[in-house]
Amino acid sequence: MKIPLCKPSINKKEIKLVQKSLKSSWLTHGPYNIKFEELFNKKFNIKYSIAMNSCTSALECAVKSLGVKGEIIIPSFTWVSTANAVLNCGSKPVFVDIDYKTRNINLENIKKSVTNKTIAIIVVHFAGLPCEMDKISQFCKKKNIKIIEDSAETLGAKIYGKSTGSFGIGCFSFFPTKNITTTEGGMLTTENKKVYDYVKKLIAHGIDKNIKKKFWHRVAVLPGHNFRMPNHLAAIGYSQLKRIEKFNRARNKIASLYNSELSKPFYKINIPYIPEGFTHSYQMYTITVEAKIRDKLLYFLKKNNIEASAHFDPPLHSQKYLKKYYKKKLPVTEKLSKEIITLPIFPDMTKKEVLYVIKTINRFIKSN
Ligand SMILES: Cc1ncc(COP(=O)(O)O)c(C=O)c1O
Numbered sequence: 001m002k003i004p005l006c007k008p009s010i011n012k013k014e015i016k017l018v019q020k021s022l023k024s025s026w027l028t029h030g031p032y033n034i035k036f037e038e039l040f041n042k043k044f045n046i047k048y049s050i051a052m053n054s055c056t057s058a059l060e061c062a063v064k065s066l067g068v069k070g071e072i073i074i075p076s077f078t079w080v081s082t083a084n085a086v087l088n089c090g091s092k093p094v095f096v097d098i099d100y101k102t103r104n105i106n107l108e109n110i111k112k113s114v115t116n117k118t119i120a121i122i123v124v125h126f127a128g129l130p131c132e133m134d135k136i137s138q139f140c141k142k143k144n145i146k147i148i149e150d151s152a153e154t155l156g157a158k159i160y161g162k163s164t165g166s167f168g169i170g171c172f173s174f175f176p177t178k179n180i181t182t183t184e185g186g187m188l189t190t191e192n193k194k195v196y197d198y199v200k201k202l203i204a205h206g207i208d209k210n211i212k213k214k215f216w217h218r219v220a221v222l223p224g225h226n227f228r229m230p231n232h233l234a235a236i237g238y239s240q241l242k243r244i245e246k247f248n249r250a251r252n253k254i255a256s257l258y259n260s261e262l263s264k265p266f267y268k269i270n271i272p273y274i275p276e277g278f279t280h281s282y283q284m285y286t287i288t289v290e291a292k293i294r295d296k297l298l299y300f301l302k303k304n305n306i307e308a309s310a311h312f313d314p315p316l317h318s319q320k321y322l323k324k325y326y327k328k329k330l331p332v333t334e335k336l337s338k339e340i341i342t343l344p345i346f347p348d349m350t351k352k353e354v355l356y357v358i359k360t361i362n363r364f365i366k367s368n
Helices: 012-023 031-044 055-065 082-090 107-113 133-143 193-202 231-242 244-262 290-304 320-325 331-341 351-366
Strands: 048-052 071-075 092-096 118-124 146-150 171-172 186-190 284-290 340-343
Touching: 012 071, 012 231, 031 048, 031 231, 031 340, 048 055, 048 193, 055 082, 055 118, 055 171, 055 186, 055 193, 071 082, 082 118, 092 107, 092 290, 107 133, 118 133, 133 146, 186 193, 231 244, 231 284, 244 284, 290 331, 290 340, 290 351, 331 340, 340 351
Parallel strands: 071 092, 071 118, 118 146, 146 171
Antiparallel strands: 048 186, 171 186, 284 340
């Protein structure tokens, strides 16, 4: 048996939609962008959504929309895009440590890193578990610190019934490993009309469609990008989004099976923790094991045709070009990066496949 880390679920309807879209000769931003964005707003109770070509682009637009440069607090336990968006907009990343149990940035650590230069925080909802946004939002409002949510891994997760991506500027990813896919793709969400208007221009060459003296005029008002999502990819996203509840239910069911088997005491494994009132979208299923056996277990799984991985090892502060921003010690990040293991999870994963992963881990533990 060969088990991939993840596998997107593309159905016949989505393939047909792409065909239809390509045949319509409408190959760039088009009617499906609007449908996809409207459905996103409706499902997650969001005012404005903008489909674009990646979450990385959404993060960069979100940071640019702040309109000022300064210090931006981020975790080190994340994908490089989080830090790159900050640097590419001329601001400075300030790494903070995370909580061991949730593997997320928390208010306690944020408070230790706030200075009078802090302009924003990018929270990262790790693996599909939301950060404690209730506490973080309250604090940021008082301090006038803006919130950007790197929600790449958390489509559909909630905190006390409120969706991630609705606490600040949300940035979602539709890369093939994520909760839904458009192949490459992302979405920026905001409650703020000014941010919406600015980002709409920013992703489309800085053109203001409302300024037109003559019908052929294209008036550029800022140095924009081409970060748009093409119509046929938005068509896939629209159809995938209709299935998000089903996908996340399947992910949660697989996680429950892993949890019930891997939490047995002899395993010495920490399964994911979910605080009361939070839901998990399980974009990734991660466990921790003792650092001394972690690498050996990863090689063992690979040898047995199981594609496991370790998110995020190495953490950002140990990447060469980011080392100079590493100021405060990050003991929990360091520890987790040596203990974490990402196991296969995807909506179409069968019970037999999950049990094979568990059985293989069992064989490893017994012989070590
Ligand atoms: C936390 C986080 N941020 C950003 C990204 C980047 O997403 P994209 O590939 O859509 O640019 C990812 C995806 O790997 C991610 O996991």
